[in-house]
Amino acid sequence: MKLSSRKMVQVMVVFLLLVAGMIPYAALAAASAVTISQAGSIVTATNGNLTITYDLADGKGHFQAGSTVIMSDFYSDYGIVGSGARISSFDAGTRTASWASIGTDNYGINGKQLTITNTLSAGSTIILRIAMYENHSYILADMTVNNGTSKSIDFMEPIAAGNLDIGAGSDKRIYTTPYTNNYDFGVAPVNDFGNSQNGYDRPYGSTESWAPFNGTSYWVAAMFDNTNKKGFIAGAATTFKWKSMQYLRQAAAANGPLTAFSVYNAGGQQRGTSVSSDKFFLGYFDDYQKGLETFGSTYAVAEPKLEWNDAVPIGFNTWYAYYTYPTADAMFPMTDYFEKHLKPLGYNYMNLDCCYQGVEGKTDLENLDDFVDYVHAKGMKAGTYSAPFAIFDDLADTVPGTSYTFGNIALKDASGSPIKSYINTYIVDATHPGGQAYIEWVMDKYHVAPGFDYVKLDFIDLGMYDGKFYDTTKNGMQAYRIGMEIMRDTLLAAPQDIYINESIAPLLPSGYAHGRRTGVDTTIGLESYPGIERQALNTAASWWTNDTLYAYNDPDMIFPESVIDGFGKVTLNEASLLTTAIIMGGGHWLIGDNVPFISEDRMAILQNEGLLDLVKKGKAAKPVKMSNFYHKLEHSPIALYLTDTNGDRVVGLSNWDMNNPASVSLSFSDLGLSATTNYTLTEIYSKTKIGQFTGSYSRTLKPGESIIVRVSPQPSSLPLAPTNLALGKTATASSTWSGSSGYEASKVTDGNLATRWSAAGGTANNQWIEVNLGANTNVNRVVLSEYGSGSQSYQIDTYALQYWNGTSYVDLTKGFTIGDRRIYNFPTVSTSKIRLYVKTARFIPSIQEIEIYNVPGNTGYMIDQDNSNGAYSTYSDIRATIQRMQTFTLTQSSLPKMDVYLYESYVNKVPEDNLYLDIVQLDTSNNPVSTLFSAALQPNNVPGAATPYSIYPRLSGLDTSKKYGLILRSPETLDDASTSNKYGFAYSDSNPYAGGFERLSTNGGITWTTESSGNRDLIFTIYK
Secondary structure (H helix, E strand, O other): OOOOHHHHHHHHHHHHHHHOOOOOHHHOOOOOOOEEEEEOOEEEEEOOOEEEEEEOOOOEEEEEEOOEEEEEEEEEEEEEOOOOOEEEOOOOEEEEEEEEEEEEEOOEEEEEEEEEEEEEOOOOEEEEEEEEOOOOOEEEEEEEEEEEEEEEEEEEEEEEEOOEOOOOOOOEEEEEOOOEOOOOOEEEEOOOOOEEOOOOOOEOOOOOOOEEOOOEEEOEEEEEEOOOOOEEEEEEOOOOOOEEEEEEEOOOOOOOOEOEEEEEEEEEEEEEEEEEOOOEEEEEEOOHHHHHHHHHHHHHHHOOOOOOOOOOOEEEEOHHHHOOOOEHHHHHHHHHHHHHHOHHHOOOEEEOOOOOOEOOOOOHHHHHHHHHHHHHHOOOEEEEEEOOOEEOOOOOOEOOOOOOEHHHHEOEOOOOOEOEEOOOOEEEOOOOHHHHHHHHHHHHHHHHOOOOOEEEEOOHHHHHOOOEOOOOOOOHHHHHHHHHHHHHHHHHOOOOOOEEEEOOOEOOOOOOOOEEEOOOOOOOOEOOEOHHHHHHHHHHHOHHHEOOOEOEEEOOOEOOOOHHHHHHOOOHHHHHHHHHHHHOOOEOEEEOOOHHHOOHHHHHHHOOHHHHHHHHHOOOOEEOOOOOEOOOOEOOOOEEEEEOOOOOEEEEEEOOOOOOOEEEEEEHHHHOOOOOOEEEEEEOOOOEEEEEEEOEEEEEEOOOOEEEEEEEOOOOOOOEOOOOOOOOOEEEEOOOOOOOOOOOHHHHHOOOOOOOEEOOOOOOOOEEEEEEEEEEEEEEEEEEEEOOOOOOOOOEEEEEEEEEOOOOEEEEEEEEOOOOOEEEEEEEEEEEEEEEEEEEEOOOOEEEEEEEEOOOOOOOOOEEEEOOOOOOEEEEEEEOOEEEEEEEOOOOOOEOOEEEEEEEOOOOOOOOOOEEEEEEEEOOOOOEEEEEEEEEEOOOOOOOOOEEEEEOOOEOOOOOOOOEEEEEEOOOOOOOOOOOOOEEEEEEOOOOOOOOOEEEEOOOOOOOEEOHHHOOEEOEEEEO
16 A cells, blocks of 8 residues: 555654654544534534534534534633623624634644634624644634723633533543642542532632532543543643633533533633633543643643753752751751762752741841852752742832832732732732832842752742732733743743742643642641642642643652651651652652651651652652542542553552551553563562562552552562561560450451550550560561551550560660551561560550561661660750750760650740750860761650650761760750740769760850769660
8 A cells, every 4th residue: 555645744744743742642543634514504523533513503512522422502602891791602693604724733733723703793703713633632712702892801711511421431520620739639420529628819818618619620620431431621722811710510410411511711801802712622532531641731732841851859848847947057967968868869959948047147148158059069959949929028118129119019909909818928910010020039139149959939829819910901810921931031041950840839821830739738638638648639630740731740748757746747657658649749759857857667768769760750640540539528549550661550559548448459451551461569668579460459458558569571589578477476465455355465466457455444654565476586677556546646655665685675776656657677686575665655555566577688776875764854954055965985886876855845935946966076075076967856846745856867987986975955045044945855863874974065065064973964875
């Protein structure tokens, strides 16, 4: 068979456009040319996939995919400011149709445009344009309204109908998109839309409620079947002129048609004799997920994503670690820590979020310059933060570099009063020349000039507020674009490459940043959702924006322990759930936790090279099946998957039910894999092999369990999961709950998380439970699972994990909080018994399971020196120039971990500064000569009683003939001669530690005095 020259050229054009990424692969189907014809009053346009028929007699049309009727009797309409009436294409008038060739462009090949002109008797003309391309499963539609005199229009609806359907289906649902990432993506049955915050522009003082969903989706929406995956996608193809919405009205019955659907522009107004809408995308797909991906790549035709040719941002962000306390004294040592321990793994960004304090007495710009220079000197990249549309200054102040005041550049309401936003700031009017100058000044002075490599633009949704603009021809979308263009262009013009990331921002327009946050801050929950699950569902729902609208998604920060939350810190299961969501989210991996304080099992997540390999590829995973999240408050999807660069499938499996197991069955065909090939499954967190499977894989996930499975046709050398040596072994406890049976000690070794040991009623402190292995056995890992009362509410405060040495129990490790799962790795010991000793608890201790393992090659830390077993006193005077130091010696050349007994004497406020913990080398007079390690503990949620805080200096190459010191200081905490609202420590004057003693400095560490004749020691533990 020979192709004609013309056909060969056409094929080559298609090929070249595909290679260039101009035509989405998902858009291809069987070849069929676009034809448009008219028979009487009926105009028909078709490309073999889709058919549009329009009746010029009544101004209504039909939209069809094959034999499936998508919409019938659709029409166009618009609204005039001040009038509640809609002027519609079916109003009295006359109508004509014309069509013309578009040819081949970036949307597709051999396109044609149908133009319907509705000349209405009332005097206006509504022009509807529909573009259709060969082989595509979507159309592009827009409209223009012409009037004889200038009119102000605030609503334009090119396509609206009293119905929408997708053909046969047994599980039809809607998919909706929020206005900004302050709100949430949602899924719901077509006949039960559930609830929503119904978020939009929020003035100061406004409240939000969880109320019935009003049917408004922003930017894009879908109707799809969760079983056969067919779906209709509609949304903004451009956003140059207006905000873009979709309206959905729920079906009368399950799996029935929606009773209304439309795509429309609103937000502000435009005035003239001719006013046009933006373009809209409307398509029908055999796979709605491919439809959403096609929507994303189609939007990027008119507004290409901002390309990023460097690596995925991996590093640190200050916010969840320090909130408003990120000082230079905290961040410089943190940078050192990352350089030494995490930079070799690819961690390269050290990012400041809001409120960097730097060094007292220096200007903001001096502090930023110093920080950037310090980070760059380490061979790393520096990041920063601003909220450029927010006015934090007094309105009477002068805008830098201009003669305008901030009052001049503030966005006004209709009466001329400045509009205050939901964050209690005024808003920059980006149409004002002073507003434009201010935005450029912020970008240059605070981001470009200091040399930052990453910029987080926060609360940029403020720039899209509508109001009375300086340029009265502009609306909120147009003003937003003006401001965002200034930000982007100023940052891109910098001599250094700057990664631009949007935080609280609308999904569209998307051409101004390399990345965008997928959800609200991870610490902010909603209704029954904890913040981490809220982040997960938004990440799962927005996979398709990754590499279409934005180079990378931003699923917010990973906090594997959330040290800042004290007793309420994140559990290991919660950390794993969040980690899976972020890794599968397709972009950022920024640690928002106080890394020198996080436990070994959490650090293992951050250092897991298999996980980091996924992060570095920047791919986003899509749900295997949707749940009815957000609108119906169902859990985030249980299974997400992506295709790795080698063709392997990587599947995240997460059970968001923290109290009950969940069964999941994966059909390999649902992952796009062969149903007959034998695949090897490995688990990335545990670095173990699951086994070989054909066709499918089924598993029961434990409560709160999250794993990441690699499905590969290649064999794996990874080991199988180790054997639980405690399973079925005898357990004994100090006491047992007697109110009812079923809480015996044996429950901790039955392998069932639904059972548990509980101590006796009325007990809390000094309870224990032990597992007898029956004979000396090599052990190097213990896993504890604490009962959380069905609400992630844990009771154990301080404890010791111990092993039996033949004559007595020896402490392996001590700690503060356990939670739903803790993994303890330590050097191998030979023992016959393992015991958990609960020193203090807030209520009756209860343990679900104790697991014991001997893992080949496993190691970790165990106690070397400890003076915490005796009685001690407490005192709180760490402030200003008052510092305390404990001197100590080492038995080995490393210092991996220390426990320090700390507290905060809170009365009515927290200290004004962090608590800094320094490890120093001493001279022969026991005075500091060099600082080897420093870490900063933020004051929020530090317990009110002395508690063992673990720090991880991870120092090596130390000289055991030298003396060392641990210094506690807080130089900017107010010196009011009081011990209230200060940091405190535990101590003993009975000389419990022979290798050193406590010293005091009252002049900021210049000189030191030994107290209590050298008999006073701070309470601490050293690990080896």
